[in-house]
Amino acid sequence: MFATNSNGPRFGGSVLPRLSIRVGMPLVCLLLWGVLCASAQSAVVPQESSYSGSLPQTDSESDPPSAVLLTASALPLPAFRGGELAPAAFRSGSSSQPATVSSDSQFNRWSFEMGFGANVPFGGTSGKYQTTSLGFQAGLGRNLSPRIGVQLEYDANFFGIPDSILSTYCSTCSSGDVIIQSISFDPYFNLNPKGRTGLYFIGGGGYYWKETRFLVPSGQQLCTPTLGCVPTQSVASSWTNGAFGFNGGGGVTWRLGSASHLKLFVEGRYVFIDNQAGGGSSASTYPPAKYRTSYAPLMMGIRF
DSSP states (O other), X not given: OOEEETTEEEOOTTHHHHHHHHHHHHHHXXXXXXXXXXXXXXXXXXXXXXXXXXXXXXXXXXXXXXXXXXXXXXXXXXXEETTEEOOGGGSTTOOSOOOXXXXXXXXXXXXXXXXXXXXXXXXXXXXXXXXXXXXXXXXXXXXXXXXXXXXXXXXXXXXXXXXXXXXXXXXXXXXEEEEEEEEEEEEEEESOTTSSEEEEEEEEEEEEEEEEEEEEEEEEEEEETXXXXXXXXXXXXXXXXXXXXXXXXXXXXXXXSTTXXXXXXXXXXXXXXXXOOOSSHHHHHOGGXXXXXXXXXXXXXXXX
């Protein structure tokens, strides 16, 4: 099968190829397996080292946990609270901040109010030439914070004219009245916005339209099923006077329910209108139509 010479054994024929296949194939497979294992280990070990770098060193002889368990224990795990999985913001290793509820989200950004009440004239001219009557107000507001807000408000206030004054200027008149309508811009401040009972201050300014009217019987009657027939009146004379004014005051609120934004309010203010006497028919016919006006509206209503 083989022959020898002085240089040693010599392989011949087809033995060398067959021997190479039988011996070489296992060696090649073993070599490939070693390369694959080495590459896989080099890919896994950096991840393990990055996670286990913060772990305390352990003695491999006294405590031989496997590398897989060490790696798994070093991974960030979801936190559990009360038997439930915590949100992602509370998990270890999360960069997001925990969700918090801001106190600013616990109030309405927009507010609305509506109230009715009475008007009390103030001052020498208003108290003499006007009598107490009724009023109405409605406002739409914007809350800038739980304590501070602004409101756009419409007011309509009605006053009577004393009979002694009316008879002096119009002997044939049956009655007279004063109507003041206004649009004002009013900031407000709440002292206890989250309490069941609250206290607030409000004030501002705007434009006020004042209309003074003398009424005479019209000679006709208005008949209704509830009131019957009553004589109607027509406007004999009227004077208008617009001017800027300001108001200020405060009120108390009562919340209807612990979680409700609906509140009852009672409010009092002082209003001053800078009406000026001037030319025109009212200066000679009825001068008080252009006198400065001051009064105190007392209102009750709802706000939400």
